[in-house]
Every structure is written in C-alpha cells, then in structure tokens.
Amino acid sequence: MSEDRVTIFAQTNYRNTKVKFGIKTDDRRRHMYFIGKTGMGKSTVLENMIIQDIQDGKGVCVVDPHGDLVEKVVNFIPSHRINDVVYFNPSDLAYPIGFNVLENVDPEQRHLVTSGLIGVFQKIWADSWGPRLEYVLHHAISALLEYPGSTLLGIMRILTDKGFRKRVVDKLTDPVVKAFWVEEYSKYPDRFQAEAIAPIQNKVGRFLSSALIRNILGQVKSSFSMREIMDNEKILLLNLSKGRVGEDNSALMGAM
Template sequence: MRRHHLYVARTRMGKSTLMRHLVEHKLQEKAAGRDRDAVVVIDPHADLVADILEQVPEQLVSEVRLIDLADERGAVGINLLDASVFTDRDRTADAVVRVARGLWEQWGPRMQSILEQTVKTLHEANSHPATKPEEQYTILDGLKLLTAESFRFEVLTRLRDPYLLQWWANDFGKWRREYRSDALAPVQTRLNYYASSTHARAILGQSRSTVDLRRTILEGGVLLVSTAQGSVGRDVAALVGASLLNLVDSVIREQERLPQHERRGALVVVDEMQTIPGVEFESMLSELGKFGASFVLATQSLAKLDQISPSMRHTLLANVGCLAVFQVAGDDARELIWELNRERVSEEDIVSQPVHHCYV
C-alpha cells in the first residue's frame, strides 16, 4: 500500500469498517514478517480503535501503544512543548498556532503573535540545559507566563533568542495596562478552557510525554489514538490529534537524510479528518509519499473539507491513488462521478447505495 486513500461516506455507511479491515490486514502482514511499516490510527470516536484492539495479532501486542484520551485513570501525558519529543521550536509553535486558528472563532494578528511568542518562549525554556525533563513547562503554563511577573522573569532567564527577549521587553513590556488586558483576554480565555478541564489537565498538563512517539514510529510500531471527542470535548481532541499528526509528519521527514532502503514506511489512518483542523494534510499527501508514508483519510462530505481549507478537496482528489465512495449527499455525488466512471456510474447509483457498499 504505497498510494493514499480517501473514503467519503455519510455517517454509518461503512467507511470506518473498511478502514478497520485495511488496518487488520496490515497487522496480519506485520505479524507474518512481510511488512515492517509503522501503523498510526487517529480515531475521534473510539469505536475504530476499540475494534482494532480486539484483532491485534498476539505477536504484535508488545509493539502496540494506545493513547485513549477518555481514560482519566491512566491518562497518557502529551506535553506539546516537550523539547525531547517536539524538537523543532518553530515547527512546534507553528503547529499549535495553526490548530488554534482552526478552532478559535475569534482570531487576529495580535492574538496570533501573543500565542506564538508564548509557545516559543516556553519551548525554548524547556530546551535549556538547566531544565530537567520532569520540570518542563506545558501549554497550560502560558497563563502564568502572561499574567505572573515573577514566573515570567524565571522563564525569561532561560531564553537565548534575542528576538524573544526583545519582544517581551519592548512589545509586551510597554503595553499600557488597558491595552494589555484587552489583548490578552482572548488568549487567556482559551488557555483557561484547557486549564479548567480535568481531561485536558490530565493529558496536556504533564511535564514530560509518557509515550515515546518518535521511537514507536521509527521502530515500526503500532500507535492507536482515540481522541474521544465526545468525552474530552472538540477542542482538546482536535489539539491532541493535530499535534500527534504533526509529530508523525516531522518524524517521517527526518528520514530524508537516510538512504531509501533504510527509511521506515508508515500507514497513517485518520477517520473523520475534518474534526482535526490545523493539520497540513495537503503537504503531507504531496510530499511524504516519497519517504514511504501512505495516508488513509475519511470524511463525511467534501463540503467538510472546505472548512479546513478552500483547496483541500482538490488537493486530496489530485493526490489519492484510491477513492472509495459510499452513499453520499447529492452534491458530493455530482462531483465524485467525474472521479469514477461517469458512463457507468450515475448520481442515483451513488446516493442509493446500501450500507457497506461503495464504488472504488
């Protein structure tokens, strides 16, 4: 499987079932020693991951890593600013900002600048030799950084980037009290949302990430992620899901310097991709294939893709090697028959398909 897949279907028409069969086949091939690729599954509803877990071959059990955001008792730690995992400061900041822009209704250049400098500052402080892994700052510390002067001074002593130091001194530091309150309010509101959520604190508030995602991918392991949107909320699920996908992107790109025969392939499966804004699916599809990555993406409708990016549907259709069309709405059927065989498949054929049937 070296080509990207796109599955389009109304709810409960069978796209997740097709994904499950594909992943189960991949796992059987790995268990038999015929496949060495990593497998990553991102599931917003938990059912897909639960079904896959029941079918994991015994030989692969030790290679499976499960991240279930709904499990508060054994909550996995995902520090988005963990410098040992998310090693590139600027890529990390860009990823967090992109996710926030996709989730937060209120957005503007001032808000983006504040969030960007906050994330870069905390990440750089985590990279300082004096910062122990268990003492790293998290995205939730952004609140204190913006409001507590003594805490801000402590963090700034660990910065080496003159631009960041200048921004805090000459931009942030010289804002009038009224202007500062007005500028910080929208950022504080969103960070407060994460800080006040028990699920978010349990996951995002741990100083060090408890799963070595980079090692799992590079060693050809299996990573199953249930973002549990119904339990933890849309924002937390999207933030974690997007961050993990951006990490997968980064790890795969790191292999560029390796000879082709040494690169580790990866199958990346994302159900309901429209629920995870802030991910550069377009660049992933067009660029990561040469590093051995293949994506299997699913959505309920093409219109949902437009919410992510105006060019998303066109980029996806241009880069996928396999298109599976289940029962869809009329608007989607009218467009997708051009991707199938218009002379043999009609709009009515598509919109009237029974459950678990599709044109490929």
C-alpha cells in the same frame, strides 16, 4: 512491506464469481480518500486494512474521533504485538498518558513547533481569531520552548505571573523573543495588557483548564515518543471520542 503486496478490503460478486480485490502498497503511499453515505462501509474498509497491517507486523496509527473503530481494532491485535501498542485515551482519568509537545524540541525545529501549534489553535477558533492574539501567543510558545521543563500550561503563567515570566525571560537566547517580553510586553499599560491576553485566556486558557486535558498536556515527561513509534513500527491508537472528551478537545488533541 513489499511494493506488490495487495491489502485486501473487498470482494466482487460479478456473474456469480467471487473475487477478492484490494490495493497495492505503492498505491497506498499516494494516499486514499474514502467517501460514502452512513452505513456504506467506510469504517469497515479502514478496519480491515488496519487489522491486516497489524497482523503483518507493520506500524499503524489510528486517530479516531468517535472511538468505535479503535475499540474494534483492539480486539484483533495478536498477542505477540501487545507490547507494541500505545493506547491513547484522554477520557481515562485514572491513568492519563503524558504528551508534552514542548519537550526537548531541537532548536532548529522550534519555529516549526510554534507555527504548528498556532495553526492548530487558529483552525479550531478561526471565527474569533485575531492578529493580536496570534502575536502574543506566538511569543509565549517561542519563549516556553527555550525554558526547560515547560508544558503548554506555561502559556497562561507567562502571561500573568511576573515571577515565572522573569525566570523564563532570563533563559532566552532568541533576541527577538526576548525583546518582546522585555521591551514590549512588560511595558504594556495594565489595561492594554489585560485586553491583549483576554482572548488567549478565553480560548487557550479554557482548553488548558480542563482536568482531562491538563492531566495529559501538563506532564513534563511524555509517556511515549512519536519518533520511536514510527521508527520501530509500533501501533498507536488514539481514542478521541467526542462524546467522552468533548468536540473541541477531540479536535485539538487530534490536530496536535
């Protein structure tokens, strides 16, 4: 993409002279923020810019919490770019796309994935978040990242299933994480253990118990690679319509 290329998104009508104008590529890389009242054209501006990028063969990612924008953009994808499209629609129960955030994470990146997921959950449930919930959840995610074939569904299993927990702990190489499960969690009195995991069951467990979410995050193998999409300038369209998947589910999937 040329630094001087201008993405057109509007047209002036000053003194009866119509002039198209837009924004340069270099300026776009400094980020943009569109604000305005309902019906003022924010989505239209984004739609025009997205369509131009797609038609120019550029990589695009659209995260749409309403669904309208993505559905409009789909109609403007050229036939020669159809194979570049990944259409992520959680409400499609017949053909769920797999997205496993714990899949094949490089050991050097595991702490980033853990803190990132903790941050996602904390942001959504900020009003009822607590230090003990975060502490236990942190060690659950850290342990699952070391266990082959793990998904987020393993969070509830490692907390409640002793057999599964033992299999995971036997694979751990991080001494701090292993010590938590062997020397601390396993020695919690039953009542204290129940109190410690109750907030996680209430929040994370409820999220993962949804069939819609479980069909996506519960697949061991992801259907697409974010790295491949970015490196090969493909088109990722995420239809996270709140009306179809629920507000919390939409927010969590978008944040991930």
